[in-house]
Amino acid sequence: MTPLRSVCVFCGSRPGQSPAYAQDALSLGNGLAQHGWRLVYGAGDVGLMGEVARAAIAAGASTMGVIPTHLMGKERGKRDLNQLVITENMHERKKVMFMNSDAIVVLPGGAGSLDEFFEVLTWRQIGLHRKPIFLLDTSGYWQPLIALMDHVIAQGFAEDHLRTAYTSVPDVPALLAALEQALS
Numbered sequence: 001m002t003p004l005r006s007v008c009v010f011c012g013s014r015p016g017q018s019p020a021y022a023q024d025a026l027s028l029g030n031g032l033a034q035h036g037w038r039l040v041y042g043a044g045d046v047g048l049m050g051e052v053a054r055a056a057i058a059a060g061a062s063t064m065g066v067i068p069t070h071l072m073g074k075e076r077g078k079r080d081l082n083q084l085v086i087t088e089n090m091h092e093r094k095k096v097m098f099m100n101s102d103a104i105v106v107l108p109g110g111a112g113s114l115d116e117f118f119e120v121l122t123w124r125q126i127g128l129h130r131k132p133i134f135l136l137d138t139s140g141y142w143q144p145l146i147a148l149m150d151h152v153i154a155q156g157f158a159e160d161h162l163r164t165a166y167t168s169v170p171d172v173p174a175l176l177a178a179l180e181q182a183l184s
Helices: 019-034 047-058 090-099 111-125 143-154 160-165 172-183
Strands: 006-010 038-041 063-068 083-087 103-106 133-136 167-169
Touching: 006 090, 006 111, 019 038, 019 047, 019 172, 038 047, 047 063, 063 090, 083 090, 090 111, 103 111, 103 172, 111 133, 111 160, 133 172, 143 160, 167 172
Parallel strands: 006 038, 006 103, 038 063, 063 083, 103 133, 133 167
Antiparallel strands: none
């Protein structure tokens, strides 16, 4: 019997401007269920977080949500999950999400999603883990971030291998294929 694989999804608590963001969140939620993977996410029922969770639940995926006490009201902590973990703070939230996942996916999002991405990227850069990290580059959303990472490397603040610490994928089918390869 193969162990349950879990995918941590970091994403916006807002829907963003483009309908493509929500569509990709829905497609990812469905894809996680179709592959039999558990969704580990921020437990919110708003924005892209809510979209990916509702789709995953509707398609039969196992779900784990992790939310700090102070965000239960603002992010409308989702109660129909298989597992809901309420933490004391954001640091504990990220740690619990990371520790309960086999791969990390970052959808479009704001400062929180960037914080989550940079935390797991830094942990990987300094050798604390080897979990795959994927940026879902919906409609080119992450291109400015990728350019910034190239700039950081060009200016001598990181080694070239930082580029290989994460993978940018253009769409959900490519992401699911990459996850399938990484989790097999």
